[in-house]
Amino acid sequence: MHNFESKDLHLWLDQQSDEHLDQLPYGLIKMNYEGIIQAYNVRESSYTGVQPAQAIGKHFFTEIAPCTNNFMVAGKFNSPEVDETVDYIFTYVMKPTPVRLRLLRSDSPFMYLLVEKR
Amino acid sequence: MNIKAQNQKMLSIIYQIPVGLVQTDATGGVQEMNAMAIQFLMPHFVAAGLTGENLFDLLRALFPKAIEAIKAYPKPSGNIIQQERFKVSQQDGNDNASQHFILTINRLSEENYLFIIDDITELYTKEQELFQIQQEHAVERGKFEVISGVLHDIGNAVVGFGAYLTKVKQLNSNSDTLMLKKLAQFIEANQSDLAVGIGAPKAGAMLSLVNALREEQEEHLKKMETAITDQMNIVTHVKDILNIQRQYLKVDNNERTLVSLRSIVGDALAMQLATLEKRNIAIQTYLPDGLPPIKGDRTKLMQVFLNLIKNSIESIDQKGGDNHQLILRLEQDQQAIIATVQDTGIGIPPEEKGKLFQRGFTTKNIGSGLGLNGSQSILAAHNATIDIDSPGAGQGAKVTIKYPLPKP
Numbered sequence: 001m002h003n004f005e006s007k008d009l010h011l012w013l014d015q016q017s018d019e020h021l022d023q024l025p026y027g028l029i030k031m032n033y034e035g036i037i038q039a040y041n042v043r044e045s046s047y048t049g050v051q052p053a054q055a056i057g058k059h060f061f062t063e064i065a066p067c068t069n070n071f072m073v074a075g076k077f078n079s080p081e082v083d084e085t086v087d088y089i090f091t092y093v094m095k096p097t098p099v100r101l102r103l104l105r106s107d108s109p110f111m112y113l114l115v116e117k118r
Numbered sequence: 119m120n121i122k123a124q125n126q127k128m129l130s131i132i133y134q135i136p137v138g139l140v141q142t143d144a145t146g147g148v149q150e151m152n153a154m155a156i157q158f159l160m161p162h163f164v165a166a167g168l169t170g171e172n173l174f175d176l177l178r179a180l181f182p183k184a185i186e187a188i189k190a191y192p193k194p195s196g197n198i199i200q201q202e203r204f205k206v207s208q209q210d211g212n213d214n215a216s217q218h219f220i221l222t223i224n225r226l227s228e229e230n231y232l233f234i235i236d237d238i239t240e241l242y243t244k245e246q247e248l249f250q251i252q253q254e255h256a257v258e259r260g261k262f263e264v265i266s267g268v269l270h271d272i273g274n275a276v277v278g279f280g281a282y283l284t285k286v287k288q289l290n291s292n293s294d295t296l297m298l299k300k301l302a303q304f305i306e307a308n309q310s311d312l313a314v315g316i317g318a319p320k321a322g323a324m325l326s327l328v329n330a331l332r333e334e335q336e337e338h339l340k341k342m343e344t345a346i347t348d349q350m351n352i353v354t355h356v357k358d359i360l361n362i363q364r365q366y367l368k369v370d371n372n373e374r375t376l377v378s379l380r381s382i383v384g385d386a387l388a389m390q391l392a393t394l395e396k397r398n399i400a401i402q403t404y405l406p407d408g409l410p411p412i413k414g415d416r417t418k419l420m421q422v423f424l425n426l427i428k429n430s431i432e433s434i435d436q437k438g439g440d441n442h443q444l445i446l447r448l449e450q451d452q453q454a455i456i457a458t459v460q461d462t463g464i465g466i467p468p469e470e471k472g473k474l475f476q477r478g479f480t481t482k483n484i485g486s487g488l489g490l491n492g493s494q495s496i497l498a499a500h501n502a503t504i505d506i507d508s509p510g511a512g513q514g515a516k517v518t519i520k521y522p523l524p525k526p
Contacts, residue, residue, distance in 0.1 A: 066134065067156035072164065089160060089170045094129055094141075094150035098169065 004116050005085075010104040013112055027115030035059050035077070035111075044115055047090065047097070060113070067091060068113075076103050077111050087118065138235035144228065146174025158219070158237050162206060173233060180206050184223060191225060198223040198231075203238065218242040266364070273360045280353040287346045295339055298332035352392075359389050376411040377419065379457060379521070383446055386423035393431055394444060404447040409455055412521050414500045422493045426459040426517050429490075433463025437512065454523055460516040466508035474506055 002012050004026050013021070013030070018039050021028055027044030031037055040055035048065075055064050061074040067090065068074055076082050082105040090099045102114040132139060138155030142148055148171055156170075163170040166179045177184045181204040191198045201220050208215040218241075222234040305312065305325045312321035362385045383405060387394075394401055427444070434442045445460040466474065475494050490504070497504050501522055508515040 065153065066136075067153035067160070070157045070161055072161050087164075087169075089151070089156055089163075091133065091151055091153065091156065094133055094152060096148050096151045096156075096170070098171075 004100075004102060004114055008106075009102075009114075010083075010106050010108045010110070010112055013104075014108050014110065029055075029060055029064075029113045029115075031060050031111045031113070032109070033105075033111060035061050035074070037064065038110060040064075047099075047115060047117070065090070073101065073103065073113075077105055079105070081106055082111075090115065138233075138237075140173055140233040140235070141226070142173050142231050142233065144230070146172045146177075146231075148173055149230070155233075155235060158235060180204065181219075181221065184221060188223065188225075188231070193225070194228050195225050198225055203242075269360055269364055273357065273364075276353055276356050276360065280350060280357070283346055283350050283353065287343065287350075295332055295335045298328060298335055302328045302332055355392060362389060374413050374415055377414050377416045378409070378411050379419070379448055379455060380405045380407070380409060382416065382419050383423050383448060383457065386420055386427055387446060389424060390427045390431065394427075397431065397434065397442070398440065399431070399434060399442045399444050402443065402445045404445075404449070406448060409448055409450055410523065412455060412500070414521075415496075418496045419500070422496055422519075423457075423459070425489070425493055429517075430459060430461035430463055430515075433461055433465070433515065435463075437462070437464040450523075452523075454520040457519040457521075458516055460514065462514040465511050465513040465515050466506065467511040471506070471508070475504075 002009060006012065013028070018041075021030065021039050022042040024041055024043060027047050028039070028041040029037060029044060030039035037055050037058055037060050040050070040052040042052070044050075045052055045055075050064060058064055061069040068088075072086060073088065076084060082103050085100060085102045088099050088101050089096045091097065098118040100116045100118050102112075102116075104112040104114070133152045135152065136154055138158045139150075139152045140148060140155045140159075141150040159173075159176065160170060162180060163176055166176060168175050168179075174185060174188075183202075183204075184199060187198050199221060201222055203218060203220050206217045206219065216239075217237060218239045220236050220238045224232045224234075226232050302325065305321070305328055309321055309325065312324070315321075316324075383403075387401070387403065391401075427446075430444050434444075442462045443460075444462075445458070447456075447458045447460070449456050475490050490506075494504050497519060503520050505518045506515055507518065
């Protein structure tokens with residue numbers, strides 16, 4: 001069974017349909033290499049209040065979560081290979097919420113940001 | 119839209135605005151924070167080993183003055199810090215990687231503070247660059263003032279020297295030759311009386327002596343006059359050069375005005391005339407009247423033509439020999455005004471043609487002047503092009519500059 005910390009998780013995620021992604025127990029944002037959102041799962045939507053339909057097709061780092069648009073998160077995705085976990089703070093609108101993020105980019109056409117509340 | 123939905127929309131807008139906003143409780147505990155605040159501050163929380171839950175902890179590490187101001191603030195509400203700047207240095211001490219913030223702190227109530235923070239690193243960098251440019255301009259202006267002063271003093275000295283030469287010339291014209299001429303006439307008129315007194319041979323010898331003295335004196339005077347005239351011409355030439363230099367100093371750096379290429383090329387030639395004449399280089403100019411003026415920086419264009427003429431002289435020096443020529447030409451076709459500077463100097467071997475406009479490239483033993491790379495940059499800023507053509511080593515070179523005419 002795959003979980004937040006599984007090895008080569010991105011390869012498994014590549015195989016999952018949007019419906020499967022919605023069933024994951026953590027928040028997940030699937031992006032192309034330009035940062036355009038391809039999938040925004042139900043759990044992530046429940047954390048942030050942003051509806052998946054509002055998020056898909058938008059640029060994640062500038063339009064949906066500008067709080068991640070720094071070297072700690074967005075900057076890391078510029079590398080061709082990223083698999084890193086960082087403690088961070090997200091806000092549901094203005095309420096700060098401590099989260100753990102996993103940043104994934106590798107030999108897959110997509111980049112993934114996984115979000116788990118701490 | 120009901121009030122709750124309106125509030126939600128307003129919160130979303132505040133969340134997205136490109137300035138960091140943080141509301142804390144009385145002890146710095148973060149209650150609300152927008153996206154930009156997290157974007158700015160989260161890396162610093164992590165770098166300071168903090169969780170991001172208390173802003174006072176972070177300010178104690180980054181900007182302790184803010185904490186002192188908060189502690190010392192006596193009123194239950196009001197502005198504590200208004201747009202104060204602070205710098206966050208990188209741990210490796212690399213100043214270029216420092217971040218610059220601007221911070222406002224308002225006490226909202228006895229229980230709450232509002233922090234407004236913005237990253238002004240880019241603005242700070244631009245300010246520093248602007249300051250640097252202003253400093254450089256000030257230094258340049260200072261240099262211009264010094265040079266202008268020196269030129270003025272030299273000009274005064276040259277004028278004084280010219281006036282003195284005129285006086286010497288006038289003194290010369292009242293010389294002893296006139297007296298000697300009168301003496302010779304007197305001796306000649308009284309030859310027979312003198313012959314009675316001192317004998318005819320001695321009287322004849324006296325007349326010959328006085329005539330010889332007079333001729334010698336006249337010859338000497340002629341040489342003196344020629345020398346003084348030459349010197350006065352040199353003084354006039356120096357004055358002309360000083361006037362040209364002063365005229366170019368008056369123009370502010372980078373000033374674009376309508377300028378006449380004919381006048382610029384003529385001035386550049388005048389400044390090098392003495393050097394060209396000294397080397398017996400024949401000068402041919404085709405600088406027709408009536409070419410349209412171009413918009414440009416007179417001083418910089420002057421530097422370009424001075425540099426090209428100097429290059430030609432140095433190239434002719436390197437080749438050596440006689441019968442050298444410098445040809446300056448201005449002409450116009452339908453698209454451009456074309457300026458050419460052609461010489462009979464050392465020329466350019468084909469293998470060096472490609473390198474001529476590279477920065478730092480020189481064929482001279484001692485690199486000097488603006489360089490072709492600098493000339494090309496100045497001309498590019500005027501939308502003009504520069505090309506060099508040479509039949510080969512030892513066969514002279516021709517520089518062609520084209521200023522496109524404005525499209526009608």
